[in-house]
Amino acid sequence: MPELPELNPVIHGKLRLALLSLLVGVDEAEFTWLRQKTGSTDGNLGAQLLKLEEAGYVAVDKKFVQRKPQSLYRMTEAGRTALSEYIQALKKLLGGAIGD
Amino acid sequence: MAANAEELELKDRIRLIESMIAEGRRTTESYGWTFVFWGVAYYIAIVWTAIYHWPWAWLVTMAGAWVLCWAIIVSKKKNKPERRPGTTIGRGIFAIWISMGISLSLLLPALGFSDRFNQHIFVAIVAAMLGVANGASGMMIRWKAQVAAAIVWWAASVAACFGSDDQCTAVFLVAIFFCQIVFGVYAMLWEARVRKQQEALHA
Numbered sequence: 001m002p003e004l005p006e007l008n009p010v011i012h013g014k015l016r017l018a019l020l021s022l023l024v025g026v027d028e029a030e031f032t033w034l035r036q037k038t039g040s041t042d043g044n045l046g047a048q049l050l051k052l053e054e055a056g057y058v059a060v061d062k063k064f065v066q067r068k069p070q071s072l073y074r075m076t077e078a079g080r081t082a083l084s085e086y087i088q089a090l091k092k093l094l095g096g097a098i099g100d
Numbered sequence: 101m102a103a104n105a106e107e108l109e110l111k112d113r114i115r116l117i118e119s120m121i122a123e124g125r126r127t128t129e130s131y132g133w134t135f136v137f138w139g140v141a142y143y144i145a146i147v148w149t150a151i152y153h154w155p156w157a158w159l160v161t162m163a164g165a166w167v168l169c170w171a172i173i174v175s176k177k178k179n180k181p182e183r184r185p186g187t188t189i190g191r192g193i194f195a196i197w198i199s200m201g202i203s204l205s206l207l208l209p210a211l212g213f214s215d216r217f218n219q220h221i222f223v224a225i226v227a228a229m230l231g232v233a234n235g236a237s238g239m240m241i242r243w244k245a246q247v248a249a250a251i252v253w254w255a256a257s258v259a260a261c262f263g264s265d266d267q268c269t270a271v272f273l274v275a276i277f278f279c280q281i282v283f284g285v286y287a288m289l290w291e292a293r294v295r296k297q298q299e300a301l302h303a
Binding site: 012014017018021022023024025026027028029030033037087090091093094 | 107110111113114116117118120121123124184185186187188
């Protein structure tokens with residue numbers, strides 16, 4: 001019997017998975033844009049982004065634009081690879097049920 | 101039962117990934133107005149040329165329209181609370197339209213200065229270039245309405261090579277009406293509908 005893959009726990013969290021899926025399609029995104037797209041609170045979003053940052057899946061660039069702080073998040077190569085592996089593992093786990 | 105719940109949760113994750121990737125790539129910028137804006141600018145230049153027979157009418161109108169269009173885009177971006185992230189597709193479409201604008205800005209005055217300019221060549225070139233830009237953009241974002249606009253421009257480009265001057269003008273006016281004014285209004289309505297859907301989603 002083939003061994004079933006394990007799902008990466010850092011990515012498996014719903015909000016973290018949503019964030020990586022959003023970031024995979026864009027060059028970089030502001031904190032406010034990610035908040036708007038996910039409908040999350042500032043605190044929760046900040047905490048989940050920090051976890052992704054600590055895992056090396058996203059990188060942040062903090063700067064001031066017109067005296068206002070701006071945090072720009074982008075996906076790293078490690079993040080891209082991890083998300084791709086996560087999707088492969090999901091597909092494997094679901095097997096034939098994926099098209100249902 | 102537990103296995104079934106787990107399967108549902110995994111499927112839910114797949115749906116989440118798909119919807120978020122689509123959300124990230126979806127354009128919320130409104131560019132439908134630019135089609136109407138440029139359509140009106142073409143009409144102004146055509147009427148100006150027809151009434152006053154001033155050879156610089158097109159150049160002056162197009163230069164003025166460039167400046168005004170750029171100023172409106174910059175002011176719209178300044179008033180937005182958050183900046184939309186750039187995407188490869190977005191950059192690609194921007195590059196196509198800017199390149200088309202530069203090509204026309206260089207080629208048409210050069211034809212005029214070299215005295216090799218005539219109405220048929222002008223309409224054929226402008227229509228073909230607009231066909232390329234609309235066709236490439238429409239194919240990139242898989243928008244059939246924009247590909248249809250490209251087909252009308254390509255047909256106008258071919259038609260401009262035949263017939264009288266008046267017929268050529270009529271072809272150009274009709275193509276502008278359908279591909280700039282009608283398509284622009286349709287794009288604006290479509291963008292407004294998408295914005296409403298997104299607002300409802302995040303309400």
